Structures are given as C-alpha cells and as structure tokens.
Amino acid sequence: MNSIQKKIWSLAAVVLFIMVVIWIALTYYNQKTQNQYNDILQRYLRMNEVSNASQQTVTTLNDYSLAPTQDKLNQLQRNKEQLIQAKYEIFDLRNADNDSAITNYVNLIDSLIETTDRSLMFKSEKESEESEKAFTEATRISKYISEMTLTLIDTELKTYDQFYRGIIEQSSELKKLGIWLLLSITFLLLLFTYAFSLSITRPVLKLTQAAKELSRGRFDLQVEVASNDEIAFLAKMFDRMRININNLFTEIQQKAQLEKELQDSKLLLQESQLRSLQSQINPHFLFNTLDTLSKKAYLEGSEETSDLLASVAGLLRYNLKRxxxxxxxxxxxxxxxxxxxxxxxxxxxxxxxxxxxxxxxxxxxxxxxxxxxxxxxxxxxxxxxxxxxxxxxxxxxxxxxxxxxxxxxxxxxxxxxxxxxxxxxxxxxxxxxxxxxxxxxxxxxxxxxxxxxxxxxxxxxxxxxxxxxxxxxxxxxxxxxxxxxxxx
The missing domain is CATH 3.30.565.10 (Histidine kinase-like ATPase, C-terminal domain)
Structure with a gap:
C-alpha cells in the first residue's frame, strides 16, 4: 500500500475507532438505564394490574348475582384466573423494604378470591342473604386492594426517587463529556489534516512550477521532490517525460508523415471501390427489365412464365427496402x-x-x-x-x-x-x-x-x-x- 493511502487509511481508522468507542459507551449506558427504567415501570404495571383485576372480579360477581348466566360465570372464572396470575407476578416485586406490605397485599388477594368463591357457593345454594354478605365483603376487600396498590406505588416512587435524580445528573454529565470529546477530536483532526495537507501540497507546488517551466520550453530544469511517497515517484516520471519529449517530437513528425500516406492510400481505395460499384448491375434496372420480360411473355401467350417473372420482380423490389x-x-x-x-x-x-x-x-x-x-x-x-x-x-x-x-x-x-x-x-x-x-x-x-x-x-x-x-x-x-x- 502506498504512503498517501496509508495516511488516509490511518486517519479513517482513528476516526472510526473513536466513533465506535463512543457509540459502544453510549449504547451500553443507554441500554442499562433503559433496562432499569423498564423494570421499575413493570413493577408499577403489575401492581395496577392487580387492582384492575380485583375490580373486574367484583363487577362480574355483581352482574352474576343480579342475573346468573353461564357466560357471566365463565367470565368470572377468567377474572379469577387473571387475579391469581397477577398475584404470582407480585411475588417477584418482593424486597427488604416492602416484604411486609407485599405479604399483606397477597393475603388480601387470597381473601378476595376466597370471598368470591364463597359468594358463588351461597348463590348456587340459593342462600341470597349469605351470598349478599359475601359480595359485600368482596367489595370491601377490593377497595382495600386498590388502596394498598396506591400505597405500594407511592412507596416505590419514594424508593426510586434517588434513581431518577441520578439519571438526570448522569445525563447532564454525559452532555458535558460529549462536548469535550467533540472539541478534542475536532482539534486533533485539524492538526492531523494540516500536517497531512502540507505533506501533499508542497511537492505538488514544486511539480506545478516545473510544469510551468516545461510549458515555456525549458527542458533543462531537473525536477526534485523531497518526499518518500507517490508524489516523489510522480516527480521522477515527470523528469523522465522531460527527457523524452524531444524524442517524442521526432516520433510525432514521423507519425504525421505516415498518416498522410495512409490517407492517400484510403482515397485511392475509395476511388477503386467507386469504380467497382459503377461496374455493377443496377438492381432497379434489373427488376425493370424483369417487368418488361414479364409483359413480353404475357403478350406472347406464356402466361405462366409472365406470372413467374412478375413474382421475381416483385420479390426483388421488396428485398431492396431498408x-x-x-x-x-x-x-x-x-x-x-x-x-x-x-x-x-x-x-x-x-x-x-x-x-x-x-x-x-x-x-x-x-x-x-x-x-x-x-x-x-x-x-x-x-x-x-x-x-x-x-x-x-x-x-x-x-x-x-x-x-x-x-x-x-x-x-x-x-x-x-x-x-x-x-x-x-x-x-x-x-x-x-x-x-x-x-x-x-x-x-x-x-x-x-x-x-x-x-x-x-x-x-x-x-x-x-x-x-x-x-x-x-x-x-x-x-x-x-x-x-x-x-x-x-
């Protein structure tokens, strides 16, 4: 690989490496923060899901109590299953700070499920008063669950308040770091670009000056470039060109003479071809002659020969089209x-x-x-x-x-x-x-x-x-x- 190419690839590699490092660091930090934020949001959503499931269960139980149908009973069963599933997901939210509150929360869910089952049992046994009491108890437990959900969410907000503040502070520091990195990289690139441009423009200026002198007819000035890259090789080739120009002048004159002789030969060849074409039979004359022979054959009674000649003339005329x-x-x-x-x-x-x-x-x-x-x-x-x-x-x-x-x-x-x-x-x-x-x-x-x-x-x-x-x-x-x- 040539020297100038090495310089260009080196610059590109350095810039690419810095960009990759910055991108990896930012991606890692962003992904880590996003995962933490998603975990907290999932905690809130799971608690809210329990509250919604409990309210939906009580609502469906009330609808069933007013008008018992198999569809409503099936819907109530599905609500209970959702509530049980939400309860199992609550266990994953347990930590040292909320262990007691989560235990009470789970017990409330179990109580709601048990009370709902009891109300259904009394309803099936047609004990309306006992079923109504169980429904009232289920409604009260559902309200407790909703209140407990709000309490747990409030506790979670207080627990992770410091985390949110840390994210804001880290974002601010990251912006400052990005600005400093941008300024530093810009400064380094300017320095490298300036040095790189000098290593190219100085030899090019020398070659330009030598070309001007050569255009004025001065073939005695030697071209010297102090570098070790492609431009030095170009300068050597330029100097060789200067040496060979006089020889090229002679060769050009010889080629001009040869081209003149070749042109004369082409003119003679064209003249010969023209004479050859003039000696050929004119196709139009040929099919006109065939038409004449056809008419003559017809007049002499040779109708078949006349038709044949007419067909040949027509085919010849058609074939002359472009x-x-x-x-x-x-x-x-x-x-x-x-x-x-x-x-x-x-x-x-x-x-x-x-x-x-x-x-x-x-x-x-x-x-x-x-x-x-x-x-x-x-x-x-x-x-x-x-x-x-x-x-x-x-x-x-x-x-x-x-x-x-x-x-x-x-x-x-x-x-x-x-x-x-x-x-x-x-x-x-x-x-x-x-x-x-x-x-x-x-x-x-x-x-x-x-x-x-x-x-x-x-x-x-x-x-x-x-x-x-x-x-x-x-x-x-x-x-x-x-x-x-x-x-x-």
Missing amino acids: LDRSVTLYDEVKVLRQYMEIQKARFTDRLQFESDIDESVLYVQIPGLTLQPIVENAVIHAVEPQEDGGTIRFRITDAGERVFVEISDDGPGMEEDKINQILEARAVETGGHSTGIGFSNVMQRLRLFYGRDDVIEIESAEGQGTKILLKIPKTRGTEKDDQAPDRG
Whole structure:
C-alpha cells in the first residue's frame, strides 16, 4: 500500500475507532438505564394490574348475582384466573423494604378470591342473604386492594426517587463529556489534516512550477521532490517525460508523415471501390427489365412464365427496402405468396403450401423481410433435401393482444442445441438464403422492434418436423395502428 493511502487509511481508522468507542459507551449506558427504567415501570404495571383485576372480579360477581348466566360465570372464572396470575407476578416485586406490605397485599388477594368463591357457593345454594354478605365483603376487600396498590406505588416512587435524580445528573454529565470529546477530536483532526495537507501540497507546488517551466520550453530544469511517497515517484516520471519529449517530437513528425500516406492510400481505395460499384448491375434496372420480360411473355401467350417473372420482380423490389423500416403483415403475406409461386414453379408437386390467414389482423406492423426468410429456411431444410418434397403450413390467427403467425413443416426437424442457438440469437449456418438474411437475424430484429424477448417459439424434434410460432404484439410500445392499410 502506498504512503498517501496509508495516511488516509490511518486517519479513517482513528476516526472510526473513536466513533465506535463512543457509540459502544453510549449504547451500553443507554441500554442499562433503559433496562432499569423498564423494570421499575413493570413493577408499577403489575401492581395496577392487580387492582384492575380485583375490580373486574367484583363487577362480574355483581352482574352474576343480579342475573346468573353461564357466560357471566365463565367470565368470572377468567377474572379469577387473571387475579391469581397477577398475584404470582407480585411475588417477584418482593424486597427488604416492602416484604411486609407485599405479604399483606397477597393475603388480601387470597381473601378476595376466597370471598368470591364463597359468594358463588351461597348463590348456587340459593342462600341470597349469605351470598349478599359475601359480595359485600368482596367489595370491601377490593377497595382495600386498590388502596394498598396506591400505597405500594407511592412507596416505590419514594424508593426510586434517588434513581431518577441520578439519571438526570448522569445525563447532564454525559452532555458535558460529549462536548469535550467533540472539541478534542475536532482539534486533533485539524492538526492531523494540516500536517497531512502540507505533506501533499508542497511537492505538488514544486511539480506545478516545473510544469510551468516545461510549458515555456525549458527542458533543462531537473525536477526534485523531497518526499518518500507517490508524489516523489510522480516527480521522477515527470523528469523522465522531460527527457523524452524531444524524442517524442521526432516520433510525432514521423507519425504525421505516415498518416498522410495512409490517407492517400484510403482515397485511392475509395476511388477503386467507386469504380467497382459503377461496374455493377443496377438492381432497379434489373427488376425493370424483369417487368418488361414479364409483359413480353404475357403478350406472347406464356402466361405462366409472365406470372413467374412478375413474382421475381416483385420479390426483388421488396428485398431492396431498408430492413429498419416496418411494414404490415399484409405486405409480408403478399411477398410471401410471390416467393411461394416461384418455389412452386421450381419444385412443382414436391412442394405443398397450405395457408390459413385471418384477414382482420393484417394491419399489424412487423419488421420488413421477416416471414419470407423463415419460410425460405423451411423450403431449404424441409423440402429441398427430401426426394418426395414436403408440406409447409402457414397460419395467421388473432390471439387477443397479439397475432400468432405459425409456420410449420414436416421435415427432418432440428436438434435441441440448434434450437437453443437460434433462441439465444447466435449465428447459425443456414445457407442458401436469397435475401442474405438468416434466422438469427430475423429473431434479433423482431426483439429489437418490439422491445421484448417473448416474440418467438420453436418446437421441433428429429424426424417430427419444425413449428415456428411468432407472437406479434398488436401495439408497439404506446404506438397503435388502428387502421388497416390501403390494399387497393
């Protein structure tokens, strides 16, 4: 670890240690005081609980005497149990100062319980006069318990009065101690910070002065810094830089000359590429020529050849569109049908194409050149290698918020590893695509276009064909296309 870092970490460690010590001391003192305060408060609450339980018992006994019911009898039993529980908790409050008072207090509780039981017994034996006397005695004992509770609480207050005063005095002393600690720590930190800043700023000032001289072109002044930290190392590197600057000037000139020659070479290469492009066939000229040949074939009576040339021209024109532009499903289905006409002319009866299209959802937006590469992939792998050809099924259905586009074939299927490669958008060698667009490219554009990953599913197994399911959202983000395109 470097010297400056050691200084910084040392300062941080000292501050952290002091803060931890202060925090532990304050936490210990606060917890100790809080525990003592809670113990005293529990004593008061237990005594008050006895008084409340005795009063509740007498009240319930009176209600039962006036109108005896099983519910009131059960309530009276629960009150007696609470009173007994409170009595046991009173034993924990016994000490040398209140031993006699606690003993009398417990005896009063026992007397109340006994008197209550006696009143119930007389009530059950229908001795109303004796029951009334027992109730009166229970009421009198309950009043004694309440008075005794107040007496005990008053005694407790007097006993712990000194404790409260001690807490107040300790809090005052703690505040004074905190102020002195704060002042002391602040003073020490100021001293340490001043010394630490000097150890850094002095060498930095020397380096700054040396940099000014270097900027003026004086490369003969040696940089010397009297320290043993990173700044000294920086000064040595600065001095080496001063020595190497002249060599760098020469290297920069050589690089400038080399860059000029490289730029000239790039210009020549661009000119060569331009000439090469000029020698290529213009695609627009090509599909215009195909249109002309189609019309000529039609006029000569070769209607099938004319339709085929028209399909090729339409497919070429569609493929010239930019891939980053969206189109409708209607456009994609249209070019797909043109593509299949070309393939049927090629494979004749070996290729069967079945379609089921819901016309009401063809307004949905989709990236250009999405469906044709997928179907072309099925033709290449499921139809072309098979001697008997194969069948491709194309289906578009409305699935609520999405449109499902299903493309399936009865070809040899795909292995699970290849399916995973496609779903993970890794390049897969498919070969032979007329558009130059592979399956992974289509899937990547779909995911980017809709901003989600769950837009494609692949079901396939060896010897069982392949089914591609596109889950096309009807809306793209907040964008909605509410009108179908003009299909005229």
